[in-house]
Amino acid sequence: MVGKKVQTFFNPVTEVVVSVEEIVNKKRVGILGGNFNPVHYTHLLMADQVYHQLGLDEIYLMPSNIPPHQTAKRTINSDHRVKMIELAVEDYPYIGIEKIELQREGKSYTYDTMKTLKEKNPEAEYYFIIGGDMVEDLPNWHRIDELVSLVKFVGIKRPNYQVETPYPVIWVEIPETSISSSLIRKRVKDGCSVNFMLPEKVLQYIKKEGLYLNDSL
Ligand SMILES: Nc1ncnc2c1ncn2[C@@H]1O[C@H](COP(=O)(O)OP(=O)(O)OP(=O)(O)O)[C@@H](O)[C@H]1O
Numbered sequence: 329m330v331g332k333k334v335q336t337f338f339n340p341v342t343e344v345v346v347s348v349e350e351i352v353n354k355k356r357v358g359i360l361g362g363n364f365n366p367v368h369y370t371h372l373l374m375a376d377q378v379y380h381q382l383g384l385d386e387i388y389l390m391p392s393n394i395p396p397h398q399t400a401k402r403t404i405n406s407d408h409r410v411k412m413i414e415l416a417v418e419d420y421p422y423i424g425i426e427k428i429e430l431q432r433e434g435k436s437y438t439y440d441t442m443k444t445l446k447e448k449n450p451e452a453e454y455y456f457i458i459g460g461d462m463v464e465d466l467p468n469w470h471r472i473d474e475l476v477s478l479v480k481f482v483g484i485k486r487p488n489y490q491v492e493t494p495y496p497v498i499w500v501e502i503p504e505t506s507i508s509s510s511l512i513r514k515r516v517k518d519g520c521s522v523n524f525m526l527p528e529k530v531l532q533y534i535k536k537e538g539l540y541l542n543d544s545l
């Protein structure tokens with residue numbers, strides 16, 4: 329690099345020379361994966377709090393195509409799910425949307441996704457955010473032993489789920505809630521209020537499009 333002094337360090341154990349620039353340039357990126365059917369306030373709280381509490385450089389919500397291990401879990405068209413996320417974050421420009429899993433066929437295994445993202449952005453350090461139910465489920469994840477070397481997991485406690493896990497998890501505290509997409513879908517279908525569980529703009533979209541009225545999607 330012309331005109332810029334780059335200081336280097338020599339590590340005698342690994343015999344690797346690392347520049348200060350390389351350390352400083354390491355981007356720390358948070359990803360909250362989910363089906364977002366629909367996105368709700370706890371998703372947004374999770375993304376925002378992890379971004380701020382860990383001082384990350386970037387944060388993304390990443391909608392899945394077909395959720396792994398959930399053949400029974402049907403979902404709605406990804407255009408609706410993406411539109412609802414866009415409405416939810418439009419006033420928060422630091423929260424992005426990562427659509428890589430929607431561009432890939434089949435089940436959205438996190439190992440496949442993170443391997444591709446790491447190849448595209450080798451300088452990035454990824455923080456994959458999961459709720460307590462998913463922390464409990466980690467032993468069942470596809471190629472989990474390889475995945476733990478690709479990402480750092482960030483756990484968010486969820487009522488009624490364990491916090492013990494054999495895998496390394498950074499816990500971030502947020503006010504615990506039992507809000508879930510399935511609760512919202514059920515309440516909309518039953519004609520009950522979901523006010524204050526998700527952004528008003530998302531609720532208006534659900535009403536305008538007539539989502540979740542007929543079955544258990
Ligand atoms: N209330 C909550 N507390 C902690 N984590 C949550 C909460 N709701 C969702 N999550 C986490 O957010 C991520 C994305 O979840 P997802 O899109 O499947 O939402 P969900 O509310 O769990 O949906 P569903 O009810 O359809 O299973 C997952 O890691 C999930 O554990």
Ligand SMILES: O=C(O)c1ccc[n+]([C@@H]2O[C@H](COP(=O)([O-])O)[C@@H](O)[C@H]2O)c1
Pocket residue numbers: 360361362363364390392395396397398436437438439458462465468469470
């Ligand atoms: O890769 C796996 O085996 C795997 C198993 C369960 C969940 N995940 C990911 O965890 C995130 C949350 O899952 P879900 O089912 O709560 O939407 C989402 O990004 C999923 O792709 C990944």
